[in-house]
Amino acid sequence: MNAPARDVTLTLGMALAVMFGGCHGEPAVVPPASVAVQSPQHVMVKRSQMLMGTLAFVTAGAPNEQIAQEAAGAGLAEIRRLEELLSTWIPTSDLSRANAEAGRAGVAVSVETLDLLTVSLEIARLTEGAFNVVIGPAVEAWGFPEHPRLPQQARLNTIRPLVDLSQLEVNEEAGTVYLRREGMRVDVGGIGKGFAADMAADVMRQAGATSGVIAISGDIKTFGRMPDGERFLFGIQHPRVEGELLGRLELEDEAVSTAGDYQRYFVQDGVRYHHILDPVTLVPARFCQSVTVVAKDGVWADGLDTGIFVMGPERGMALVERLPDVEAVMVDQAGRVVVSSGLKSRLVLLEVPE
Numbered sequence: 001m002n003a004p005a006r007d008v009t010l011t012l013g014m015a016l017a018v019m020f021g022g023c024h025g026e027p028a029v030v031p032p033a034s035v036a037v038q039s040p041q042h043v044m045v046k047r048s049q050m051l052m053g054t055l056a057f058v059t060a061g062a063p064n065e066q067i068a069q070e071a072a073g074a075g076l077a078e079i080r081r082l083e084e085l086l087s088t089w090i091p092t093s094d095l096s097r098a099n100a101e102a103g104r105a106g107v108a109v110s111v112e113t114l115d116l117l118t119v120s121l122e123i124a125r126l127t128e129g130a131f132n133v134v135i136g137p138a139v140e141a142w143g144f145p146e147h148p149r150l151p152q153q154a155r156l157n158t159i160r161p162l163v164d165l166s167q168l169e170v171n172e173e174a175g176t177v178y179l180r181r182e183g184m185r186v187d188v189g190g191i192g193k194g195f196a197a198d199m200a201a202d203v204m205r206q207a208g209a210t211s212g213v214i215a216i217s218g219d220i221k222t223f224g225r226m227p228d229g230e231r232f233l234f235g236i237q238h239p240r241v242e243g244e245l246l247g248r249l250e251l252e253d254e255a256v257s258t259a260g261d262y263q264r265y266f267v268q269d270g271v272r273y274h275h276i277l278d279p280v281t282l283v284p285a286r287f288c289q290s291v292t293v294v295a296k297d298g299v300w301a302d303g304l305d306t307g308i309f310v311m312g313p314e315r316g317m318a319l320v321e322r323l324p325d326v327e328a329v330m331v332d333q334a335g336r337v338v339v340s341s342g343l344k345s346r347l348v349l350l351e352v353p354e
């Protein structure tokens with residue numbers, strides 16, 4: 001996943017950008033169907049690269065093409081930089097080093113890693129433990145993402161002490177992270193992409209972009225508007241009908257993130273087992289098919305979608321209604337769509353063919 005891969009550049013004009021999280025872990029960003037004329041004052045450049053185990057798309061709008069290109073390049077470079085700090089597939093990353101020292105010592109990590117883990121703990125608190133960045137050993141027991149399989153209950157029982165979040169020590173003053181038990185692992189798979197999208201947006205703005213979209217799999221962050229002054233338009237993937245949209249939503253200076261049971265899963269004896277685990281039972285959370293969260297920042301949208309997915313529509317929606325600037329649309333296990341109060345007037349639900 002580290003190999004620098006294809007870097008596609010295309011220049012976009014005024015167009016409808018419909019984007020949505022894809023199936024089976026693949027990103028699905030639907031490029032504009034037609035590329036219309038560019039506004040002379042606003043050029044949009046779109047680039048993509050394999051980053052964080054998926055195809056990341058960055059779109060930068062700027063007064064001229066050179067600035068747009070530079071901003072898009074800076075956005076991709078920022079995602080790569082964060083991947084090197086956060087990926088547990090990279091042995092030298094902050095998190096890999098912390099994991100290697102689990103049960104032995106705290107390790108010094110970057111400010112970015114400390115910030116991300118601090119927000120992760122805050123989201124864990126708000127979701128009453130449903131969001132858990134030390135769930136890694138359980139995800140591994142289920143073999144996600146590479147070799148998914150049903151684990152033995154005995155194995156899950158031995159793992160339980162390793163997913164105890166109270167044993168993760170994030171010391172902002174000392175700048176260290178310490179996993180108190182050997183075998184524990186911190187893994188930001190449920191929140192890191194949203195965080196990276198926020199940071200990429202910041203560097204793109206600093207590079208002169210006046211608008212932009214960063215899409216890392218189902219985690220999307222936007223700033224500004226399209227060249228024609230319209231807001232960016234997003235489609236939410238239907239959790240059961242591949243390639244169909246559940247609804248459409250306009251965004252401005254917001255992030256959107258979707259957690260779904262259709263992204264990584266296997267079916268055994270008619271039961272769907274997916275990659276979002278309930279930290280209490282250590283089995284896939286069963287209340288939702290998908291949860292899409294809209295928030296100001298990607299890190300919140302991404303962390304909350306995973307946590308709320310585990311909490312389920314009732315407790316999850318109650319939390320969304322309590323949090324300022326957070327909205328959500330959920331599809332429960334029966335396929336019913338639940339929309340938060342602040343999103344009702346904004347979300348356009350679409351007819352889906354049976």
Ligand code: AMP
Binds near residue numbers: 130
């Ligand atoms: P997302 O697509 O944002 O919902 O993230 C899914 C990923 O988060 C999974 O592939 C796991 O690596 C990780 N994960 C699974 N269950 C949890 C959980 N309860 N809390 C935090 N992260 C989780």
Ligand code: MG
Binds near residue numbers: 190191257259306307
């Ligand atoms: Mg998430």
